[in-house]
Amino acid sequence: MTGLTVFALTGAALVGLGFYGLLAARHLLRRVVAFNLIGSGLFLFFGAAGARGVGPDPVPQALIITGIVVALSATALAVGLVVVHARAAGHAVLPEEPEEPEEPKDEGAT
Amino acid sequence: MNALVAVLALPLLGALAAVALPPRAGVRAALLATALTVAATIWLLLAVARRGVQGVILGGWEPPLGIGLAADGLGAAFIAMSAAVMGGVALAARQMMAPDVVGARAAFGFWPLMLLLWAALNAVFVSRDLFNLYVGLELLSLAAVALVAIGGKEAALAAAMRYMIFALAGSLLYLAGVVLAYAAHGTLDIGLLAARDAAPSDGLALALMTAGLLAKTAIFPFHVWLPPAHAGAPAPASALLSGLVPKASFLIILRLWFEAMPDRAGFAALMLLAGLGAGAVIWGSLQAMAQARLKMIVAYSTVAQLGYLLLVFPIAGGDGAAQPWAAGAWTGAMFQVLSHALAKAAMFLSAGLYLAAVGSDRLGDLRGLARTMPMTAFAFALAAVTLMGLPPSGGFTAKYLMMTAAFAAGQWYWALVMALGGLLAAAYLYRPMAVLFARESLIAPRPVTRAAQAVPLVLAGASILLGVFSAPPFEFMQIGRPDAAEEGL
């Protein structure tokens, strides 16, 4: 088993773990972590898949770095949202059924 | 400086300025950036019309190593659509998103988010590289989620959170597909991918990317997040979210299936996509009929209207791409994108005006408002004409082109879906129209200025004019199309 295959398999395992977390966890913070797991798994797999042929391929590396930055900002927003939502709702779990947002009665009020 | 770079850089600079400057100056800077970007868009349109596809190679690095941006007729038309909607929304938001209306925080946050969203949209419209598209799409989703959450109420936050989960899941699926495509071909440039031979993993890659994009486009059955999110956001934000945001991910699906990997999809897959679209048309319309609030009706109508777009795949995709009717069907779908954007923005802005006038958008509270706000009612009615697909609107041009092509391709059942969708749209839009038109009003409305009412009217009028003068945009969107047939039927 070459090093690359190890990377690829680990990546795939991370993706699987992440999906399990996404489906099984209801706490929003856990779900955010699960997303990060999937993302990391994909990047690992990407690195392994990119390293074909002789030398290292610079393109996947550049893309992975970009991807990590993007994932970081998404995580930041998601965590921020979890915190505000938890403050407003008193818990960090989404209601089961998407419900109508409450009527914005006072939106037009001065 | 190139017009293509300008439409990307100006909104970004404006977003930065809107964050950095004190609130009043920030709004002014945002408005200036809006005006400049609209001007740059016109510049770009003229350039594409005169000289064909406009391209830029960033940093002088050629693909596959570097990233190339290009605006073809389709991309430029979408950029123009964003400029029209953004311009209208910016004018409307000066009042609707004022600090004394929505609170200081939302008023401050709206402008940079709007400009960021605009930059992301334009970036998606001109990117020709699957990974670059991913970055644009992520930026778009982040700005869109924040716009939903901007109101700060619990329900809106929950809707934003749910949207975020769908958006992130969609991104990851898409990214997984991108990784597979790179592993097989060693490039992510759409033009280069199209030239490669098919690889065994392409089917899986295409499926993953499409599934992710469908979730982001809110295509049935991945639509559940859309109505609460779009109805819960402030009206100007809803106009952007409903009118523009799903179009970006749809454009990527289109580029994948028509440009990057046109020959990989079997007919069954194309039919499956259209089946989902037909489901969206019918289910979205039925749900819209059951809603009691104007914004929810309009939001479910988006679910239905997006469904039409997917019908283009079996008619003009796969083997159909070489047929004479393909250009008609394909351009029809694009007309649907453009006219829906204008009409839906007009509808949400009208809903926002009603909300400002009577403080509620429950149908029962809107009774008799056609009398006190006739311009807004007229704007809503014109937008409804487009959504129903009645002539002479852009929506009619779209339906006519797609239905004729469906018949020519021997797939009349998709034409039936479109005809049925038009009737259903009439059914769900009739309720708000009848309520607005009722004689007595229950609530004495606060006055709304004529200038504010003019914005949705202009947008709705534009969606009608798109049908009356449909020949120039038709020609324009053929610029740079890969296997453009000579003309439609």
Added chain:
Amino acid sequence: MTAALPVLILMTSLVPAIVTFFLPQESHLLRNALNLGSAVLKLALIVAMLVAVAGGAIYEAALPLAPGLVLLLRVDEIALLFVSLSATLWLLTTIYAIAYFGDKAELSRFFGFFSLCVAATTGLALSGSLISFFLFFEMLTLSTWPLVAHKQNRASLDAARSYLLFALPGSAALLWAIIWLESTTGPVLFTDPPDLGGIDPWSQRAIFALFIIGVGVKAALVPLHGWLPAAMAAPAPVSALLHAVAVVKAGAFGVIRVVYDVFGAGTVVDLGVGVPLAALASLTILWGSIRALQQDEIKKRLAFSTVSQVSYIVLGAALAGPYAMIGGLVHLVHQGLMKITLFFCAGIYDERAGIKRIDGLNGLGARMPWTSTCFSLGAMGMVGLPPLAGFVSKFYLGLGGIEAGAPWVLAVLAASTLLNAAYFLPLLYRLWFLPPAEDASGDERAPALVAPAVVTAAGSLGVGILAASAISPLGWANLIVLRGYAP
């Protein structure tokens, strides 16, 4: 100038419509001047064109939309017949409506949609291609809705909803038919009937049926007529316009276009769809009359009478022969003149005497002689007494029936004449021969209301008496058939 004139004629209704929407409610003078001025201008333009077209000129203006979608305005003889009718009656109805509404609320909205409705009818008349026809057909559907709902009470909103409930599925059927046809033949121009060879006969029949459903809703063909009697909840000027020129006539005109210019009379006969259509028209003629007999309200009786009378036009088209076509075309004009007279008068009875029901008419002839004379002329014309307009139409339809080898048409016409007499003559009897009720009131001191009725009543008398002259509707219908459809 040849391209500009049709566009100009369309604009004389379209521009005032748009301007009127933005006029404040209080500017009565400006609004009235604008609407009357445009109506007069339009009439003048049409007269100018009538002269030119009689001399053989043809006007055309095309606006290409997307490929396959060509907006084509084309003035030929048949278009002019319809457009002159609508322009004349528009002017008269505008005068009537201004007097009828006085300074009631929401007049800018009303006159805006009123002009839009006329613009749609004009466009429909001038359409030279199937898709332009559809475009204006839909514009008509939409601009009529606010007119029917104008009073904004429960009855008119219900009527307006029922109108859309019929009209929109009808539009869907029409669009379906157009697209089915055009996906094989390409864009259909009325000048150049499409080659139907690529479509198998059963599909052709299905397309024809869809077309008839689509235009039949507006022509109020049984069983698609339910919206028309309900729509009499609208104000009197709207009913007048709806029943005489705008909506039902658009449907009837559509039937003529479909039979003669889309399929062609020969194909209609070959496919064997003409006779079923004629039978449906005959059924509508009889059914409308029978239902009219049962009504106690004046406007409802008139509405069912429209259901019946408009199908004369459909019958004329369905028989697909020259005489029948002349009968149908000429009835397009005659029915318009007669029915608008009747609705004008019904509005006057309602407005000046508060009378809506038939039993209120007793003895009104002495009190309101002008109105009652006009009403009587219109009613007798409908019955078909010579030399009034209705007689001419029925005469040619009868000839057409014999010519087409369908003598049963004569029986239908005879039965219908008897029924017409049965539901109109009692009204005349009440007007002139029964003593008035003791608390009767009412007068006709409203010249702007009465004058249009007098003009149209005189018109329906005149077109009958002068039928033989070349400039009469009959003369024009002869010209149309001779030039365009002679076998």
